[in-house]
Amino acid sequence: MINCILAGVGGQGTVLASKLIAQTAMGKGKNVRTAETIGMAQRGGCVVSHVRIGEEIHSPLVPLRSADVIIGFEPAEAVRSLPYLKEEGIVIVSQKDIKPVTDSLANTNYEGTEMLDYLKSHVKRLIIIDVEPIFAACGSTRVLNIALLGAAAAAGVFDISLAEIERTIEHKLPQQFIAMNLKALRAGAKTAIKE
Amino acid sequence: MALELLMGNQAIALGAIRSGVGVVTGYPGTPSTEILETVAKRNPGIYVEWSVNEKSALEVASGAAFAGFRTMVTMKQVGLNVASDPLMSLAYLGVKGGMVIVVADDPGPISSQTEQDTRHFGIFAKLPVFDPSSPEEAYLMIGDAFEYSEKYNTPVLFRPTTRVCHGYATVDLEEKRFEVKAEGFIKDPKWAIFPRLSYLNHLKMEARQPVLSEDFSSYRYNSLQGSGKKGIASGGISYAYTCEALSNLKGECKIFRVATPHPFPEKLALEFLTGLDEVLVIEELDPVIEKELVYLCGKHHLPVRIMGKLTKHIQNAGENSVESVSKAVSEFLRIPIHPVKPSEDMPALPVRPPVLCAGCPHRASFYAVKQAMKGRKAVFSGDIGCYTLGNAKPLDMVDTCLCMGAGITIAQGLHRAEPDAVNFAFIGDSTFFHTGIPGVINAVYNETDIVLIILDNSTTAMTGHQPHPGTGKTMMGNISEKIKISEVLKALGVKHITTMNPFNLQDSSAAVEEAAANKGISAVIFKSPCIAVADPAPVFSVDSDKCTGCKLCIKELGCPAIVKDNNKVRIDASLCYGCSICAQVCPFKAIGGAN
Ligand code: SF4
Ligand code: SF4
Numbered sequence: 001m002i003n004c005i006l007a008g009v010g011g012q013g014t015v016l017a018s019k020l021i022a023q024t025a026m027g028k029g030k031n032v033r034t035a036e037t038i039g040m041a042q043r044g045g046c047v048v049s050h051v052r053i054g055e056e057i058h059s060p061l062v063p064l065r066s067a068d069v070i071i072g073f074e075p076a077e078a079v080r081s082l083p084y085l086k087e088e089g090i091v092i093v094s095q096k097d098i099k100p101v102t103d104s105l106a107n108t109n110y111e112g113t114e115m116l117d118y119l120k121s122h123v124k125r126l127i128i129i130d131v132e133p134i135f136a137a138c139g140s141t142r143v144l145n146i147a148l149l150g151a152a153a154a155a156g157v158f159d160i161s162l163a164e165i166e167r168t169i170e171h172k173l174p175q176q177f178i179a180m181n182l183k184a185l186r187a188g189a190k191t192a193i194k195e
Numbered sequence: 196m197a198l199e200l201l202m203g204n205q206a207i208a209l210g211a212i213r214s215g216v217g218v219v220t221g222y223p224g225t226p227s228t229e230i231l232e233t234v235a236k237r238n239p240g241i242y243v244e245w246s247v248n249e250k251s252a253l254e255v256a257s258g259a260a261f262a263g264f265r266t267m268v269t270m271k272q273v274g275l276n277v278a279s280d281p282l283m284s285l286a287y288l289g290v291k292g293g294m295v296i297v298v299a300d301d302p303g304p305i306s307s308q309t310e311q312d313t314r315h316f317g318i319f320a321k322l323p324v325f326d327p328s329s330p331e332e333a334y335l336m337i338g339d340a341f342e343y344s345e346k347y348n349t350p351v352l353f354r355p356t357t358r359v360c361h362g363y364a365t366v367d368l369e370e371k372r373f374e375v376k377a378e379g380f381i382k383d384p385k386w387a388i389f390p391r392l393s394y395l396n397h398l399k400m401e402a403r404q405p406v407l408s409e410d411f412s413s414y415r416y417n418s419l420q421g422s423g424k425k426g427i428a429s430g431g432i433s434y435a436y437t438c439e440a441l442s443n444l445k446g447e448c449k450i451f452r453v454a455t456p457h458p459f460p461e462k463l464a465l466e467f468l469t470g471l472d473e474v475l476v477i478e479e480l481d482p483v484i485e486k487e488l489v490y491l492c493g494k495h496h497l498p499v500r501i502m503g504k505l506t507k508h509i510q511n512a513g514e515n516s517v518e519s520v521s522k523a524v525s526e527f528l529r530i531p532i533h534p535v536k537p538s539e540d541m542p543a544l545p546v547r548p549p550v551l552c553a554g555c556p557h558r559a560s561f562y563a564v565k566q567a568m569k570g571r572k573a574v575f576s577g578d579i580g581c582y583t584l585g586n587a588k589p590l591d592m593v594d595t596c597l598c599m600g601a602g603i604t605i606a607q608g609l610h611r612a613e614p615d616a617v618n619f620a621f622i623g624d625s626t627f628f629h630t631g632i633p634g635v636i637n638a639v640y641n642e643t644d645i646v647l648i649i650l651d652n653s654t655t656a657m658t659g660h661q662p663h664p665g666t667g668k669t670m671m672g673n674i675s676e677k678i679k680i681s682e683v684l685k686a687l688g689v690k691h692i693t694t695m696n697p698f699n700l701q702d703s704s705a706a707v708e709e710a711a712a713n714k715g716i717s718a719v720i721f722k723s724p725c726i727a728v729a730d731p732a733p734v735f736s737v738d739s740d741k742c743t744g745c746k747l748c749i750k751e752l753g754c755p756a757i758v759k760d761n762n763k764v765r766i767d768a769s770l771c772y773g774c775s776i777c778a779q780v781c782p783f784k785a786i787g788g789a790n
Contacts, residue, residue, distance in 0.1 A: 010549065019200070019363060026200050026365050033329075034363040036202075039225040039306030040657070043584060044755055045549035058439035060329075060362040060432075063517040064535045076544050083538055100547045101753040104746065105588055110545040118542050141769035 001054030002158050003062040007081040008073025009098050010042040013145035017071070018049035020149060024160050024168045025053040035060040044100070046077060053158060069157040071148050074098050075115035082122070090125035092151050092192070094144060096132065127155060127192050134187040143184035150188030162189050201366045203330035203359040207297060208233035209366075210337035211267045212241065215373035217292070218259040219243045220252035222629065223658035224271030225306040226360040227299035231269045232661075235670045243670045245661055248599075248629040249274035253281045253296065260290040260350075261386055263377035265341055269297045272311050273598065277630065279316070284388050285350055286320040287396045292377060293344035295337060297353045299360050302479040302514040306357075308579070308598060310512060312480035313354045317457040321400050323351045323407055324457040327416075328434045330364040336416060336454070338373070343410075347403060356479060358432040358514075404458050412462035416454035419467055423448045425528065426467055428484050429477040430456060436520040437477050443521060446528045459487040468492065468499050475527040476503035479515050502527070550587050553756035554731070554772020556697050556723035557582045557650050561592040562752060562776065563695075563703035563721075564619065564648060567711065573617040574609050578602035578631075580623040581656045581725075589753045593621075600630030607634070607643045614644070617711045621648045625655035625663040627680060632687070638716040639688040646710050647689070647718040649680055652725040660727050684718050691717035698723060700779045732773030733788060739763050741785035748777045748786065 004021065006014045015036050022032040030053050037047040050062045067085050072078020072093035085091065097112025119126055134147045146169070153162045162185070169181050201209065208230045211219070219241060221231040235243040242259075246252035249270045256266040270278065275298045282296070298316070301307040317324035325340045327333035333355055344351045385392070411417060426449035429437045434452050441447075451467040453460070468474070468491060476485040485503035492499050502508040509515075509523055518535065525532045551558050561582075564575070577583055577593035578601065586593035595605050606620040622631045627649060638645055655661040662668040667677035684692050691713045695703045703721065710717040723729075744762040748754070756770035757777060766777075766786070778786040 009547065011552075022363050023200050026198065031365055032200065032363065035358055036361045036363070037305075038361045040549045040584075041305075043549040043552060043581065044547065046547050058435045058442065059517050060358055060364075060435070061517055063439070063443075063521070079541065080544050082541070083535070099758050100545050101550060101749065101755055102546045102548065102588070104749045104757075104759050105753070106546075108543070108545065114542055122538075 001052060001057065003067045004051040004053075004158060005062055005067045005070045005081050005084045006049040006051070006073065007070060007077040008047055009077060010045045010047050012073045013142070014047050014049045014073060017145040017149050018051045020165060020168050020172065021051050021158060021160070022053075023172060024164050025158065027168065028160070028164065031055055031057055033057045033060045046080065048081060069152060071152055073144060073148065075112040075119070076110065079115045079118055085123070088124065090127070090155060090157055091119060091123045092127045092129065092148060092155060092157075093119060094131045094148060095128050127151060129188060129191050134184055134191070137187055138180050138184045140180060143181060146181045146184040147188035150185035151192035154189035154192040162186070197368045197370070198365055199368055200363055201330055202229060202361065202363050203333055203355060204229035204361070205233045206330040206334040206364075206366050207337055207353070207355065209237065209368060210334040211295065212238050213369060213372050214338045214341045215265050215375040216267050216341070217241060217264040217375060217377065218256055218266045219269070220246045220255045220266070221269030222246055222249045222252055222274055223655050223661045224274050224299070225658055226301055226357040227269050227271045227297065228658045228661070229360070230297055231670070245663065245670055247664060249278035250281055253278040253285070256294060257281060257285055257290070260292045260294040262292070262380040264292040265375050266292060266294045267297060268294070271307065272298055272300045272313050273308055274298070275313060275316055277599065282316070283320055286322055286400070287393050288386060288388055289348040289396070290344065290350055291348065292375065293341035294350040295340045295344060295353050296350055297355070300354055300356045300480060302356055310480055312483060313352060314456045314483045315481060317352045321404065322349060322457070323347070324455060325351065325353045326431045326454055326456055327355050327359055328431050328454070329359060330362060331366045332416065333359060334366050334368070339415070347407065356432055408458040408461050411455040411458060411460040414455055414460065416452070417460045417463055418452045419463065420450045421448055424470070424472045425449065426451060426471045426474045427477060427524065427527070428453060428467065428474055428488060430454060430484060431479065433477045433479055433515050433520065436515055436517050437524065439517050440521040440524045444525055444528065444530045444532060446524060446530050448528060453484050456483050456487075461491060464488065464491055465495065468497050471499050473500045473527070474502065475508060475523060476501065477509060477515070477520055477523065478503070548587055549584055550753065550755055551581065551584045552726055552772075553754050553770040554726045554774040555581070556652055556721065556725070556774070557585060558590065558752060558754065559697035559700065559723070559774065559776050560648065560650055560703070560721040561585045561590045563697055563700050564707050565590065565592060566700070567704040567707035568617060571617060572615060573619060574606070574613070575619045575621065576602040576606040576609065578622045578626050580626055582621055582623055582650050585621070587753065589750055599626055600634055603631055603634030603645070603647060604637060606645045607638055607641070610643050610645055618645045619648060620645055621650060624649065624651040624653065624665050624680060628664045628678070632683065635684065635687050635689065635716065642715055644714055645716050646707070647716055649718060649720040651680060651720055651722045654725050654728050656725045656727065660725065681720055689716055689718050692720065693718070694720040694722055696723055697721040698774055698776060700776055726772050734766065734768045734771040734773050735775065735778055735786055735788050736766050736768070737764055738785050738787060741783050743783055743785070745782070747782060748780055751780050752777060
């Protein structure tokens with residue numbers, strides 16, 4: 001069984017990323033189960049998707065300390081989900097932080113770098129993705145989810161190859177978004193390999 | 196047979212299509228919304244409508260069911276409170292075509308006002324309840340629900356919870372579709388409720404309960420497994436957690452899975468209880484299965500100890516999880532588990548409550564009202580929708596919020612208690628049509644001084660942008676006559692009605708001040724589309740030479756696109772929708788638009 005947690009901020013596209021993973025795994029004859037955050041939290045709150053791939057899966061929720069991989073769409077959200085990670089699990093995280101309004105109002109001075117430092121000292125296998133050049137190359141900030149997916153696939157975390165995810169994207173996304181997302185996927189993969 | 200990756204709600208929709216459903220009605224509500232949307236998307240041959248509220252939805256479906264159509268009604272748990280009037284009476288009349296009322300419960304609650312348990316509604320109305328534990332099971336179970344409905348001529352409740360509704364799984368779809376030949380409506384006194392008929396039907400309903408209970412004892416998803424002196428009873432998603440916990444702990448005991456909590460499958464339950472010393476009941480929301488088992492032990496003098504929520508072995512509020520269930524099972528079966536150690540030295544994490552989107556017109560409307568009432572005694576009653584998020588700081592503009600449509604009437608009660616305050620009621624367009632209108636009539640009739648603020652963003656935003664009577668679009672893809680809220684208010688007798696673009700802050704504030712000076716009910720309609728249905732305007736940016744770092748824009752508006760940057764502020768271009776209000780608020784004219 002492969003357990004995966006995607007953690008981010010409402011609006012970052014975690015649900016689509018988790019669906020693409022599940023769809024690809026299903027295409028390979030695997031059983032999948034997911035749990036999504038849909039509702040109020042989608043307006044800038046914390047969102048978490050659980051994806052489980054295997055033979056017999058009962059619960060859609062990943063138990064604590066059993067995730068093989070956490071894909072953090074935002075540094076603090078990766079840290080928030082860390083209790084899910086297995087001892088030998090891997091974390092793939094975007095370095096770009098999102099500062100909530102509450103932080104500016106309360107002067108708590110949240111900095112993503114502090115979270116990344118924590119991850120560096122607490123996670124054995126960590127891949128930090130600098131998403132800015134990928135955004136620039138793709139001409140959109142909306143490709144974060146796909147770029148991280150590319151990084152995860154390249155890191156070999158869910159027994160799914162990059163080519164297999166490419167095929168799912170070609171089949172499942174609307175025509176006008178395919179080229180841009182394939183570009184983001186490959187760029188994400190390349191960054192991960194460099195790390 | 197074809198495998199498809201489906202969300203639980205999609206599986207329910209496809210299961211209903213497979214069962215030959217002919218009419219589907221509902222009102223959007225998390226976590227139920229995608230069911231009706233999927234029927235509309237996947238099958239054009241079926242009549243689908245978003246009704247104006249849950250009561251209307253259930254009544255429309257009732258008419259079609261009287262004529263022999265298979266019908267499905269969808270809503271969230273609190274929606275059934277609104278539909279409870281037709282529900283209770285329909286239980287007495289019954290149906291001809293199968294009727295499944297899908298009511299999604301939300302343990303947590305994750306996106307709801309209450310943690311109510313719809314299984315109680317089944318008991319209250321004496322209706323059968325089905326409780327699926329996974330998307331693939333829901334796909335098949337809804338077909339069973341239609342069959343039972345027709346077999347007993349009664350509406351049935353189908354109660355998934357959030358983790359079933361909003362989880363994806365591999366579902367094996369069947370190609371064959373059940374064909375329903377509706378006979379049409381045949382006139383008969385049995386379709387009109389009268390006291391005498393109700394008495395006679397009540398007798399029949401009571402006689403039916405034990406028959407259904409017996410029938411359910413052999414229902415395919417009610418099951419007994421395992422053996423031993425200890426047993427676990429469970430249902431819904433908690434059953435999935437139980438299986439996971441038992442397989443992780445390598446625990447063995449007798450297991451009773453309850454898929455029809457009402458009428459309770461007594462015969463099967465007795466078989467389960469026989470020979471047991473102790474039972475742990477694992478369920479979410481209320482102790483429904485637990486109470487049934489306690490009752491059965493009393494009725495049959497069984498010396499079995501029943502543990503669960505009533506005995507504090509299972510938490511009585513909030514959602515269950517694999518961890519909480521594993522802990523309870525490990526204590527029950529006395530199999531030690533390694534407790535998950537909390538992570539040490541975690542840094543302080545930013546608090547991230549949901550907020551109005553950058554560029555949301557509601558932010559501008561709230562701000563305009565706030566400015567107009569500066570220094571005055573005013574109370575702001577809110578309602579249910581995205582604009583409930585106007586509660587967040589710095590806006591802090593939701594003083595009360597109760598249920599759909601209640602803001603308008605609560606403001607009237609507050610006025611009776613505090614006539615010296617200006618009492619505001621905020622309501623969105625979809626909620627206005629849902630249950631807002633009677634409250635307006637109440638204020639006109641009773642001559643109550645309130646200011647009604649309509650936040651008209653041309654959509655049902657919170658649940659994912661569904662059409663409603665004001666949008667002129669239906670779920671059948673037709674264009675219908677748009678119902679104009681200003682004309683509705685006028686017809687109801689509201690004397691002062693102004694319509695404003697909220698992004699013009701100064702004029703909007705002036706309009707609110709004027710409205711507050713009137714006697715009786717006066718209304719300001721803030722009309723501007725939700726960013727999800729509008730085209731974005733060019734983004735704004737901060738001139739860092741002019742920005743003094745006073746952060747007034749953040750402190751006043753709290754737009755998530757404005758972030759601190761060293762000692763100044765910056766606008767995140769990927770979030771900004773170019774609504775312009777930050778530029779209007781900045782005292783140093785440091786924020787500007789594209790040119
Ligand atoms: S114009 Fe200002 S207030 Fe409006 S969305 Fe952009 S940053 Fe936010
Ligand atoms: S979805 Fe629309 S209505 Fe809801 S907060 Fe965002 S902009 Fe406002």
